[in-house]
Amino acid sequence: MQKILVARPIFPDVVEWLKQYFDVDANQGDLLPTEELTRHFTDNKDGALTAGEPINASVLAAAPRLRVVSNMAVGYNNFDMAAFNAANVLGTNTPDVLNETTADFGWALMMAAPRRIAESEHYLRAGLWQKWSYDAFIGSDLYGSTLGVIGMGRIGQAPARRAKGFNMQVIYHNYHNRTRVLPEIEAKLNAEYVSKQDLLRRVDHVVLVLPYTQENHHTIGTVELALMKPTATLTDIARGGIVDDAALVEALHAKQIATAGLDVFEGEPNFNRDLLTVPNVVLTPHIVSATEATRRAMANLAADNLIAALGEGPRAGRPPNPINPDVIGKARS
Ligand code: 8YV
Numbered sequence: 001m002q003k004i005l006v007a008r009p010i011f012p013d014v015v016e017w018l019k020q021y022f023d024v025d026a027n028q029g030d031l032l033p034t035e036e037l038t039r040h041f042t043d044n045k046d047g048a049l050t051a052g053e054p055i056n057a058s059v060l061a062a063a064p065r066l067r068v069v070s071n072m073a074v075g076y077n078n079f080d081m082a083a084f085n086a087a088n089v090l091g092t093n094t095p096d097v098l099n100e101t102t103a104d105f106g107w108a109l110m111m112a113a114p115r116r117i118a119e120s121e122h123y124l125r126a127g128l129w130q131k132w133s134y135d136a137f138i139g140s141d142l143y144g145s146t147l148g149v150i151g152m153g154r155i156g157q158a159p160a161r162r163a164k165g166f167n168m169q170v171i172y173h174n175y176h177n178r179t180r181v182l183p184e185i186e187a188k189l190n191a192e193y194v195s196k197q198d199l200l201r202r203v204d205h206v207v208l209v210l211p212y213t214q215e216n217h218h219t220i221g222t223v224e225l226a227l228m229k230p231t232a233t234l235t236d237i238a239r240g241g242i243v244d245d246a247a248l249v250e251a252l253h254a255k256q257i258a259t260a261g262l263d264v265f266e267g268e269p270n271f272n273r274d275l276l277t278v279p280n281v282v283l284t285p286h287i288v289s290a291t292e293a294t295r296r297a298m299a300n301l302a303a304d305n306l307i308a309a310l311g312e313g314p315r316a317g318r319p320p321n322p323i324n325p326d327v328i329g330k331a332r333s
Pocket residue numbers: 050051052072073074075076098288289
């Protein structure tokens with residue numbers, strides 16, 4: 001039987017399902033630090049199921065038999081894909097199943113931040129509410145405003161679809177190496193392609209939905225924040241590192257923009273604690289895909305990918321979501 005590692009706790013029934021095919025080392029305890037992760041791989045694993053654990057050249061070197069790593073996430077910046085390709089190791093991810101859940105959560109942040117829901121709830125809980133006042137927690141509208149999507153991919157199109165119901169104008173920009181989406185998608189979403197600078201100048205609410213790559217590091221920093229309206233909202237449901245969190249703290253304190261909703265952070269879970277000094281932000285601990293149905297769909301897809309990539313099950317040899325399909329069938333190097 002081939003051996004696999006499940007690198008962190010997942011649904012127990014998915015572990016049981018994997019046990020039908022593999023000898024499973026199921027780490028159902030706490031998260032594994034990298035060194036310990038590496039030690040698990042020296043035990044000749046053929047595959048692994050991860051959810052954000054960093055898999056780099058040194059981890060792969062410790063795992064000479066490893067042929068596939070299946071990430072339970074759509075983003076795979078935890079994989080060093082150059083190292084995967086050099087070693088002929090397949091990476092897989094879980095696209096599409098989380099698009100709508102992610103968009104819903106982004107929408108929730110985009111409503112909560114400008115309407116100051118978290119900030120005003122803290123005020124109420126602290127017993128500070130004494131009277132009604134015409135200007136207490138004044139915010140800005142979503143309905144009829146301009147939405148800016150940076151990263152109009154599979155997920156980015158989902159908030160753009162929601163914008164119709166809010167009578168919003170949609171403008172978008174794509175990131176490194178990508179330009180416009182197909183004209184029929186633009187027409188359907190009624191979305192206008194603009195430069196990043198134009199988007200930042202015009203937008204009332206901007207949502208970031210782009211993958212983390214070196215080129216996208218600090219897509220939003222001091223310069224970009226300075227272009228935005230003082231009434232604007234920034235929503236980040238992408239990845240830590242897309243926004244320069246220190247620059248954002250400064251911009252919020254200086255009231256360069258009105259507010260932000262953030263689910264992802266540089267260095268998470270050890271995020272920049274200066275964000276806690278800013279009252280007008282909504283901060284959540286990377287829970288964008290956390291609904292029962294979506295997390296189940298992600299876990300099932302991650303298991304499907306692993307089973308198929310290791311030549312088992314009904315899709316043997318044809319995993320649904322290969323990131324680097326060129327390595328399929330090549331000997332591990
Ligand atoms: C994951 C995510 O839950 O899919 C992604 O890329 O950001 C989240 O939905 C998280 O990354 C854990 O793997």
